[in-house]
Amino acid sequence: MAKDWLELRQHADTGIETIRAHFEGHAYDPHWHDSYLVGMTLTGTQQFQCRRERHRSTPGDAFLLEPGEIHDGDAPVMGGFTYLTFYLDERWLGQTLRGLYESVPDSYSLHFSHTIAREPQLVRAIAGTFTALHNDEMRIVQQSNMDALLSQLTYHCQWRKRLPAQRQSAAIAHRAREYLHAHMGDNLGLDDLARETGTDRFTLTRCFKREFHLTPHAWLIQLRLAHARAMLAQGEQPASVAAALGFADQSHLGRWFVRVYRLTPAHYRRLCTNLPDDARK
The missing domain is CATH 2.60.120.10 (Jelly Rolls)
Structure with a gap:
């Protein structure tokens, strides 16, 4: 390291x-x-x-x-x-x-x-x-x-x-993904996704993994991290980014950010904006 x-x-x-x-x-x-x-x-x-x-x-x-x-x-x-x-x-x-x-x-x-x-x-x-x-x-x-x-x-x-969305498995997975996009900051459960896609939790997870090679939870974390990058690059503070995107707290965001990007959110923000850590938009 x-x-x-x-x-x-x-x-x-x-x-x-x-x-x-x-x-x-x-x-x-x-x-x-x-x-x-x-x-x-x-x-x-x-x-x-x-x-x-x-x-x-x-x-x-x-x-x-x-x-x-x-x-x-x-x-x-x-x-x-x-x-x-x-x-x-x-x-x-x-x-x-x-x-x-x-x-x-x-x-x-x-x-x-x-x-x-x-x-x-x-x-x-x-x-x-x-x-x-x-x-x-x-x-x-x-x-x-x-x-x-x-x-x-x-x-x-x-x-x-583009494959037509006729296959039931792909249709379920893509509807679930759209719902995750629309509610990425919410405290979602698999029951919420299953209800939205008209199926059960086990079928939902199986279809999602077949289409996107990740569980819905793992995919949601990646989605939140992608949006965290964009928000930090605009000068948002890590604490407010964590709160907006559904992370438990700033430390939770930081642990995931370092695992995936090998940078802390604050360091990434400085590199993109040249703003000091205590600056706010």
Whole structure:
């Protein structure tokens, strides 16, 4: 833990977070993001579970994760690993890349073809974009690098037709997820979700795990953490964020935040806003 380090910056114009970090041993617990994650391994070996597979990313490898994809992270060999990454808003990336194709129906959604990509041109585009954003270079440099990255990503994307919500299991899971979104700060029980979806607790949990690979409770924690990041980045105090999102108290939020992001909420807030701990909006 003492040798671990993390640099995080939030780009002023776009809000894109850029992260460069080094971890040895266990890096972070299973979690998901509400954005597309694009990055590359700089040194060492990064190991993580995603899409029901164990992946290893070594220097020069790009890694591409979609919103909602559960992944963890650890260093399987001595010396740990160093990587850089940034998050791209789901709606923005889908709309932008859609414009690079001749015709993509609205009923199709954007997916990455592979989790690990060993393509030098893509890796160079990721490195260039990261450097331009992280170092806040001239806007024309930032935008040129971003356009080059988007062009490279088209070779690693595919459009899939969204599955119709006719399957009963998927329909139950998605209704439960929508309810969790709408009531994320409430003290919900499985009975509440079962009643909302017209089923029993056991069927609900089985359907939810089949669709999202997490129990409703574990998924709700991840949802709250994703919203906590957004609120902290806007300058909200950790205590008020914890209260708004249904955490028992600030310590409860802090324990989960560190497990998943390896930062305290207060530290993350400072990195995004440069506000001191006692500043309030």
